[in-house]
Amino acid sequence: MDQPSQEFTVETHPGRVPPEKRAALLENPGFGKVFTDHMAVIRYSQDRGWHDARVTARGPLSLDPAAAVLHYAQEIFEGLKAYRAADGGAVLFRPDANARRFRQSAERLAMAPLPEALFIEAVRQVATIDRAWIPNSPDGSLYMRPFMFASEVFLGVKPSSEYLFLVIASPVGAYFKGGASAVSIWVSEEYVRAAPGGTGAAKFGGNYAASLRAQQEAIERGCDQVVFLDAVEKRWVDELGGMNVFFVFEDGSLLTPPLGGSILPGVTRDSLITLARDAGMNVREENYAIDQWAADAASGRLKECFACGTAAVITPIGTVKRRSGEFQISGGAAGPVAESLRRRLVDIQRAKAPDPHGWVQRLF
Incomplete structure (x- = not known):
């Protein structure tokens, strides 16, 4: 450097x-x-x-x-x-x-x-x-x-x-009250966070200002956070108001929406993808439809879902609410994959574990 x-x-x-x-x-x-x-x-x-x-x-x-x-x-x-x-x-x-x-x-x-x-x-x-x-x-x-x-x-x-x-x-301290316990999220079907060609990939205050009305709507419905859909079809899961999102399936694979210019390229997101692949997990960066999310949760194919970001690290998602109803992922509890990835990441961040990728810089 x-x-x-x-x-x-x-x-x-x-x-x-x-x-x-x-x-x-x-x-x-x-x-x-x-x-x-x-x-x-x-x-x-x-x-x-x-x-x-x-x-x-x-x-x-x-x-x-x-x-x-x-x-x-x-x-x-x-x-x-x-x-x-x-x-x-x-x-x-x-x-x-x-x-x-x-x-x-x-x-x-x-x-x-x-x-x-x-x-x-x-x-x-x-x-x-x-x-x-x-x-x-x-x-x-x-x-x-x-x-x-x-x-x-x-x-x-x-x-x-x-x-x-x-x-x-x-x-x-912890970003959410209660630490890493599962949170509930509201699906915003009226408001969008960012569009292709816009500023979604930039960490720009205007993106967060645009998310606040939807976040307010989530709180009014008893939810902790909001999740946005794509701006074109309003079908594909995008990201939360201030965090990226991951899905864990019964075959042990992980899926996270692709960046594509409208999603913030989170440092925590990138770190988790790397750590999961280090552990031999199959990580896919693919579009995931909101209706498929509900169907996979109902069938049991989806085992876990979690949000991630610098502030909250990893936060399990237990309940998803939308205008047409709500659904839970694995009974609304935190899952073992999220807990394992969080532990591995935090141990590296606090210099308690080996740092094979050279992520940690010593201050003193």
Whole structure:
């Protein structure tokens, strides 16, 4: 990997959260509610390129009301984690994959691509200076949120000539209450998340904004999450509001919908495909119809179903609800394949198991 092209100026927070208060916050941080002391900031302009890389005290941003992001939504983000290792140190899991996807998202949104080495170094800087915030709990981790937005002040429809890249961090516990217990999902048959030729493969805030009404509909029907169908036929399973999805069949094979430009290429998705194939499992990336999902659940051919993503890792799906009724997968309980894959992945992420693919990067 290329070295970052510039050095970071480090400005230590003069008023860090005291150790006693930090320890109390880490006991039950929830998800995305508690934040560390520092953030990384890098600026971009057409005449200077990426410059002014620094780590500084986390705090509010000053933004002009005509900043381009507020009007034309040029904004992308990533999500990855730092984990407490078995030896007391800490590691990052596949930051190179996140850096690559971040660059691809920038290119799709006509934004200035950040060099991948600079992305990784910014993440490392924040995770290292705020190392005391990495939880020691079994489900705990330090969630890193790199993001970039158009900061140029103008009201014309064109790609911005100025951008601001930041990294903030949040100590987190389990994404869903109850950890890895099976969740219920609502099939959105009215709303779609993304379409061919759109921005579905980019980690772009607009994709998530477009999913919120359907997620709200799911909650109104007593479900934890929403699953979207394809935008053309509204027949094929696409992905959840913020996670990819896998199906496990009675012959031991796995199926996950193909990427195809409208599904986010999840790092966890890719990792699970690799681990499953390492274990000798047949993994297919194929279209899967919602009616077939219901039929396979009813016949018993479908043994498990689970969602996956950086935030939740693996979450079993127990119940699926739609306007025409509902069905369960294997009685609504978590299955052995999901549990086994989760255990293997988490053990690598926390440096408890061999890392044959070189996914883990040591922080300290």
